[in-house]
Amino acid sequence: MSVDRSDRRPPAMSDVAKLAGVSHQTVSRVLNDHPNVKPVTRQRVQAAIAELGYRRNEAARALVTRRTGAIGVITENSPLHGPTMTLIAIENAARSQGTYVSVATVTRWEVATVRATLEHFLDQGVDGVVVIASHDEAVRAVEDYSRRLPVVMVGPGRVSGGIHAVAVDQWSGAGLAVGHLLDLGHRDVVHVSGPREWLDARARERGWRDAVLRAGLEPRDPLPGDWTASAGFGVGRALLAQRDVRPLPTAVFTANDQLALGLLHAFADAGVRVPQEVSVVGYDDVEGSEHFFPPLTTVRPDWAALGARCLERMTAAMEGEPAAAVLVGARLVPRASSGPARR
Numbered sequence: 001m002s003v004d005r006s007d008r009r010p011p012a013m014s015d016v017a018k019l020a021g022v023s024h025q026t027v028s029r030v031l032n033d034h035p036n037v038k039p040v041t042r043q044r045v046q047a048a049i050a051e052l053g054y055r056r057n058e059a060a061r062a063l064v065t066r067r068t069g070a071i072g073v074i075t076e077n078s079p080l081h082g083p084t085m086t087l088i089a090i091e092n093a094a095r096s097q098g099t100y101v102s103v104a105t106v107t108r109w110e111v112a113t114v115r116a117t118l119e120h121f122l123d124q125g126v127d128g129v130v131v132i133a134s135h136d137e138a139v140r141a142v143e144d145y146s147r148r149l150p151v152v153m154v155g156p157g158r159v160s161g162g163i164h165a166v167a168v169d170q171w172s173g174a175g176l177a178v179g180h181l182l183d184l185g186h187r188d189v190v191h192v193s194g195p196r197e198w199l200d201a202r203a204r205e206r207g208w209r210d211a212v213l214r215a216g217l218e219p220r221d222p223l224p225g226d227w228t229a230s231a232g233f234g235v236g237r238a239l240l241a242q243r244d245v246r247p248l249p250t251a252v253f254t255a256n257d258q259l260a261l262g263l264l265h266a267f268a269d270a271g272v273r274v275p276q277e278v279s280v281v282g283y284d285d286v287e288g289s290e291h292f293f294p295p296l297t298t299v300r301p302d303w304a305a306l307g308a309r310c311l312e313r314m315t316a317a318m319e320g321e322p323a324a325a326v327l328v329g330a331r332l333v334p335r336a337s338s339g340p341a342r343r
Contacts, residue, residue: 011052020048070100072121075132077105089307114141150317155199164313165325168301173330174207177253177281185341186251193222194255232259236266250341257282257289275339294336301330
């Protein structure tokens with residue numbers, strides 16, 4: 001059966017219904033993935049859609065539903081692993097439910113910059129905004145906007161200003177890393193921290209400290225770093241320079257895998273064997289960490305769950321549900337860079 005469309009107009013839902021031999025309502029149900037459609041009917045409608053090249057009129061749909069099917073995402077203009085993987089996870093989760101993502105990057109988490117970006121998304125008419133919030137300034141910048149549009153923040157582990165929050169449980173993830181080292185017999189587990197202004201860095205440091213204290217041990221002061229391999233290399237060189245005064249720790253937990261990479265480089269240059277003399281554990285499980293030398297024991301956040309929870313919270317925010325904070329887990333990935341404590 002075919003549909004005469006000699007008028008050259010774009011195919012309409014009525015054309016799909018006529019070609020498939022179903023009602024207009026049935027086509028609508030298929031387009032909206034309604035469960036009450038027989039599989040054979042769904043296939044017939046989908047075949048008609050493909051044959052006609054039908055595309056849904058999103059502008060008309062928005063007038064009816066008061067939703068555009070698009071959300072904004074604000075993230076950092078940075079190649080760092082955490083923000084990048086979070087953005088990918090949100091995009092994947094949005095695509096799976098037919099939602100479109102519009103991305104804006106900021107070079108600095110300044111209140112004026114973030115608010116200007118939020119105003120831009122308001123002008124676009126997005127259904128809501130996800131803010132991948134690395135810094136405290138980002139949290140402060142969006143607190144006033146939850147009354148104007150639905151906002152979900154990724155990073156804070158708590159609700160702030162009525163804004164829905166989703167985060168990787170960095171505290172527990174760090175606890176997994178330290179607990180692994182403690183189980184191997186290590187009693188001097190040093191931490192190389194990330195930048196203090198980063199939410200994730202502070203949470204991972206707290207997780208390390210609390211795990212050490214729970215074991216009845218007194219932690220050394222954390223060694224300050226950033227997120228780079230160069231900083232890890234510098235920390236390693238400093239530890240080596242002081243070993244005549246204070247022995248090397250038996251284990252080091254770094255705030256991310258790049259810090260661990262630099263630390264491994266410094267130890268290799270000095271002939272310090274990992275893990276025979278010092279065990280090293282990172283965080284993030286970046287691409288290629290299994291090929292560090294030695295392969296790096298690390299912690300892998302559940303990125304897919306993070307994206308899914310973000311979209312769930314966005315739906316809740318759009319429907320006016322009370323703000324809530326949701327944490328997603330991480331798991332330890334043991335490899336050759338960690339081993340039993342030296343006796």
